[in-house]
Amino acid sequence: MLTAFAILTDALVYAAYLFVVAIGLTLIFGVMKVLNVAHGSFYAFGAYGAATAVGVYFDKGWPVAGGFLLMLLAAMLIGLVIGIVLERGILRLVYGKDEVVVVLVTYAVFLILEDLLVLFWGTDSYSAYQPLAVAGNFEVGALVLSGYDMGLIALAVVLAAVAHWALKHTRYGHLLTVVMFDRETAAAFGINVTVVFTFTFVLGAMLGALGGAAMAPKISVTLGIGVEVIVLAFAVVVIGGLGSIEGALIGALIVGLCRAAAVHLVPQLELFVIYAVMAVVLVFRPYGLLTQAQPRKI
Amino acid sequence: MWSRANLVGALAFLALAIAAPALPAWLVSLATIAFSNAFVVLGLVILWRAGLVPFGQALFYATGAYSVALIGRYTGLRDAFLMLTAAAASAGIVAFLVGYLLARYRDIFFAMLSLAMSMILYGVLVKTQTLGSTDGFHVQTPTFLGVAPRGGTLNLAVFWLVLGLSAAAALLISLYFRSIAGVLAVPVRDNEIRVEFLGISVTRLIHLKLVISGILAGIGGALAAFAVGHVDPNMAYWTTSGGFVFVTILSGTNSIAATFVGSFMFELVRSIAVDILPGTWQFILGSVLLLTILFLPEGLGSVFSRLRRGMP
Amino acid sequence: MNAILAVRNLEKTFGSVVAARDISLDVPAAQTIGIIGANGAGKTTFVNMITGHIKPSKGSIRFEDKDITGLPSRAITRLGISRSFQVAQIFPSLTVRENLCAAAAIARGKDSILACALQPLHSPATIAEAGGIIELFQIAGYRDVLASTLPQGARKLLDIAMAVGGWPRLLLLDEPTSGVSVEEKFAIMDVVMSALRSRKITILFVEHDMDIVARFADRVLAFYDGTVIADGTPAAALADPQVQAFISGTKRAAGSQGSATHA
Numbered sequence: 001m002l003t004a005f006a007i008l009t010d011a012l013v014y015a016a017y018l019f020v021v022a023i024g025l026t027l028i029f030g031v032m033k034v035l036n037v038a039h040g041s042f043y044a045f046g047a048y049g050a051a052t053a054v055g056v057y058f059d060k061g062w063p064v065a066g067g068f069l070l071m072l073l074a075a076m077l078i079g080l081v082i083g084i085v086l087e088r089g090i091l092r093l094v095y096g097k098d099e100v101v102v103v104l105v106t107y108a109v110f111l112i113l114e115d116l117l118v119l120f121w122g123t124d125s126y127s128a129y130q131p132l133a134v135a136g137n138f139e140v141g142a143l144v145l146s147g148y149d150m151g152l153i154a155l156a157v158v159l160a161a162v163a164h165w166a167l168k169h170t171r172y173g174h175l176l177t178v179v180m181f182d183r184e185t186a187a188a189f190g191i192n193v194t195v196v197f198t199f200t201f202v203l204g205a206m207l208g209a210l211g212g213a214a215m216a217p218k219i220s221v222t223l224g225i226g227v228e229v230i231v232l233a234f235a236v237v238v239i240g241g242l243g244s245i246e247g248a249l250i251g252a253l254i255v256g257l258c259r260a261a262a263v264h265l266v267p268q269l270e271l272f273v274i275y276a277v278m279a280v281v282l283v284f285r286p287y288g289l290l291t292q293a294q295p296r297k298i
Numbered sequence: 299m300w301s302r303a304n305l306v307g308a309l310a311f312l313a314l315a316i317a318a319p320a321l322p323a324w325l326v327s328l329a330t331i332a333f334s335n336a337f338v339v340l341g342l343v344i345l346w347r348a349g350l351v352p353f354g355q356a357l358f359y360a361t362g363a364y365s366v367a368l369i370g371r372y373t374g375l376r377d378a379f380l381m382l383t384a385a386a387a388s389a390g391i392v393a394f395l396v397g398y399l400l401a402r403y404r405d406i407f408f409a410m411l412s413l414a415m416s417m418i419l420y421g422v423l424v425k426t427q428t429l430g431s432t433d434g435f436h437v438q439t440p441t442f443l444g445v446a447p448r449g450g451t452l453n454l455a456v457f458w459l460v461l462g463l464s465a466a467a468a469l470l471i472s473l474y475f476r477s478i479a480g481v482l483a484v485p486v487r488d489n490e491i492r493v494e495f496l497g498i499s500v501t502r503l504i505h506l507k508l509v510i511s512g513i514l515a516g517i518g519g520a521l522a523a524f525a526v527g528h529v530d531p532n533m534a535y536w537t538t539s540g541g542f543v544f545v546t547i548l549s550g551t552n553s554i555a556a557t558f559v560g561s562f563m564f565e566l567v568r569s570i571a572v573d574i575l576p577g578t579w580q581f582i583l584g585s586v587l588l589l590t591i592l593f594l595p596e597g598l599g600s601v602f603s604r605l606r607r608g609m610p
Numbered sequence: 611m612n613a614i615l616a617v618r619n620l621e622k623t624f625g626s627v628v629a630a631r632d633i634s635l636d637v638p639a640a641q642t643i644g645i646i647g648a649n650g651a652g653k654t655t656f657v658n659m660i661t662g663h664i665k666p667s668k669g670s671i672r673f674e675d676k677d678i679t680g681l682p683s684r685a686i687t688r689l690g691i692s693r694s695f696q697v698a699q700i701f702p703s704l705t706v707r708e709n710l711c712a713a714a715a716i717a718r719g720k721d722s723i724l725a726c727a728l729q730p731l732h733s734p735a736t737i738a739e740a741g742g743i744i745e746l747f748q749i750a751g752y753r754d755v756l757a758s759t760l761p762q763g764a765r766k767l768l769d770i771a772m773a774v775g776g777w778p779r780l781l782l783l784d785e786p787t788s789g790v791s792v793e794e795k796f797a798i799m800d801v802v803m804s805a806l807r808s809r810k811i812t813i814l815f816v817e818h819d820m821d822i823v824a825r826f827a828d829r830v831l832a833f834y835d836g837t838v839i840a841d842g843t844p845a846a847a848l849a850d851p852q853v854q855a856f857i858s859g860t861k862r863a864a865g866s867q868g869s870a871t872h873a
Contacts, residue, residue, distance in 0.1 A: 035406060093592055099406050100351045104547065105591055107540060111584030118577050231417060231536050238410050272421025275414040279399070282411055286403065474727060478715050481731040485701045485712050492699040495661070496716045497687035497776060502723045510727075 007260045013149045015256030016156035022236040022248040024207030030180045030243025031200040037106040039208045040230030041113035046075035046212025051126040051221045058130040075213030076206045083205030087198050125222035132217040163245050235278045241288030311465040326457050328565050330525040333460045336561035337518030341511030342546040349487030353409040353539050354416030355515045358389040360534035362516030363523040370438030378440035382520050389516020397508040401501045416534055423531035434530025437523045456524050468554045614639040614812050620669035622655055629655040631836045642813045644823035647833030653816045657782050661693045662686040692778035696785045698769035702758035709757055710740035717776030746805045747771045763794045783815035
């Protein structure tokens with residue numbers, strides 16, 4: 001019973017983390033048909049930036065709540081800057097090209113950004129443990145839950161709710177929905193698709209960086225975190241359906257649950273269970289859980 | 299069969315084989331690794347021409363490499379040719395099985411599913427002690443039909459092995475490119491439904507291409523295992539697959555010779571960059587790739603230029 | 611009379627849409643049948659079912675006395691039925707000659723995929739075959755032109771020529787002159803018909819141009835709302851009041867040579 005509860009909480013924490021990372025990726029794909037490998041870099045830059053900011057901040061002994069806020073702001077600023085530079089500089093040159101070609105372009109960008117990361121922060125590891133320590137723990141029965149983890153879950157829930165509301169009830173959300181449906185139709189209706197693309201990419205970048213910042217206190221911020229996270233994010237969005245935010249949520253929950261179960265019950269499966277689930281889902285739903293196929297008319 | 303291009307290629311391989319003892323050891327080692335990797339790239343070219351870009355060829359590469367390493371560790375077999383055959387067979391079987399699933403997908407989903415398959419192997423390798431876990435393990439020195447060279451002669455022997463196999467592969471693949479299955483790559487890429495309506499199963503064609511590319515990648519992995527003397531789970535990681543895709547982009551899909559030359563140039567530049575300009579290799583590679591994809595699509599074959607003529 | 615194609619009670623529903631209901635007919639060998647009807651009347655659905663692109667919901671299709679209902683398109687092609695497409699389905703990256711070589715090679719090749727890896731595509735027999743088809747369809751002038759740059763008339767001819775690669779006994783043409791300029795339509799159909807009739811191929815062609823139908827068809831099937839509402843000689847079918855109401859759109863005196871009318 002205790003194990004079941006432990007698996008559930010672990011699953012939710014992991015799902016929260018995956019969702020925060022994946023939501024930006026799936027949004028960018030949905031609107032722009034760009035599967036952005038460089039999303040892993042947004043995550044990494046967000047994590048490093050947050051770690052640095054947190055390190056500086058907590059050294060000065062300033063109020064704790066501000067530390068959390070600073071972490072998030074640092075990440076979003078980094079995401080904003082990188083997002084704008086990438087979208088206006090490179091990505092706009094490949095809109096309309098084959099989706100796989102675009103992936104290769106974003107992969108090339110990812111490589112460049114990885115070396116830039118080393119240029120700015122070197123090869124050392126950083127840790128940003130302070131927010132984790134400050135949030136403390138609390139006990140539920142025999143389980144000890146981390147306050148920070150609960151905050152992470154809350155963050156994911158808030159993000160999901162805001163995304164859902166924004167897409168359905170704001171003007172910009174409607175614009176995004178139309179562009180997601182068909183870029184040409186949107187343009188024919190007078191929507192400035194270029195602006196929508198820039199906005200979406202920057203938003204996605206900020207969300208990716210936010211994911212990195214949110215995770216920074218829980219991990220050792222070091223080389224390779226971007227490389228690791230991007231394949232996880234791919235699996236989540238492919239499982240849920242490329243371009244679908246609900247899909248990212250469902251994908252994250254499924255993956256979180258499978259991984260938590262593996263970790264507690266069959267540890268040998270931990271590393272690859274997520275990809276096995278991805279393969280199984282694709283067998284039954286070739287375009288992901290929530291996406292329909294578009295049959296070709298002849 | 300003996301077209302001019304093939305003749306030139308055969309002579310080039312022969313010249314390299316003869317010159318090898320006179321070349322510096324680091325160059326021979328570099329070329330050995332480069333040509334081993336070229337096998338994987340050849341397999342990628344076969345799929346790329348049909349419009350498919352797998353992101354998980356490392357699955358077969360690692361299968362081949364680990365086959366060799368495991369045979370060396372758990373049996374007394376040392377013969378290189380036997381081990382290569384086993385590597386090719388195991389990679390081929392994996393490709394055959396995985397192909398049943400993979401051959402039904404296209405575009406991004408093909409790429410992602412292929413990626414997932416390779417990450418499954420990665421996960422298995424990392425978590426399994428008998429397979430060496432994260433450290434991997436050492437590859438036993440191979441023998442060649444009873445001959446057991448050591449030191450510098452061993453390096454030469456491996457190099458000659460790679461050269462001989464490369465020449466054979468180049469010839470066989472050039473024949474394959476003229477075959478019905480090979481020539482139909484472009485029609486499949488252009489208009490798969492029409493190919494079906496003409497009376498042939500595209501899924502089975504792609505399955506065949508997957509098996510061939512899997513066998514090639516497995517042989518490449520086995521040769522790399524001999525060359526490096528060590529295998530580890532990183533050989534199945536997605537960045538390894540990505541590396542092969544990048545070499546394919548840079549070499550283009552137009553000619554088999556370009557595959558070998560491109561692989562060699564890639565290894566050469568990487569060595570130089572890592573030695574002389576540490577911390578910039580990925581930056582250089584990423585930039586070159588970006589420029590190539592954005593501004594030189596003509597040199598890059600099928601995926602990029604849909605109006606280009608198919609290879610005769 | 612032994613029908614080369616026998617259709618019985620064919621039906622197809624997509625969800626709540628009935629695209630074909632209770633279609634039954636016999637097609638004698640070497641006949642040329644024109645299929646007319648408004649868009650959405652079920653003509654293309656019918657063609658898709660016969661050629662294996664869609665499985666019927668109910669009913670049976672027999673070809674040369676073999677049940678082909680629900681078989682996949684490539685099996686049906688191997689049995690001797692081919693089709694051309696409303697939008698020409700060609701290989702844009704290849705030349706006309708290469709397009710036809712591909713079609714001829716697939717037709718000549720065996721089913722075994724392994725054999726496909728071992729046989730060269732451009733064998734002398736295949737090249738000769740492709741050349742013969744090029745002559746038959748009179749597109750020799752475009753032999754080495756990239757298919758993507760072909761004018762519409764030549765594209766449609768190439769599309770049909772590719773379907774002929776395996777010398778089918780039954781050929782379905784889906785709007786063979788669609789997109790072709792009015793001046794060229796008859797010329798194109800002349801070439802196509804003489805090529806196909808020289809080989810005694812049974813032809814079913816979907817067409818919107820009533821003059822073409824009147825000129826080239828032995829028999830006309832009029833589709834409306836998923837069923838066949840008229841089946842007879844062109845003169846009889848086109849004069850049928852239901853056909854005039856639903857398809858031709860205006861009343862015409864029997865046998866008049868007015869301009870083509872489209873629903």
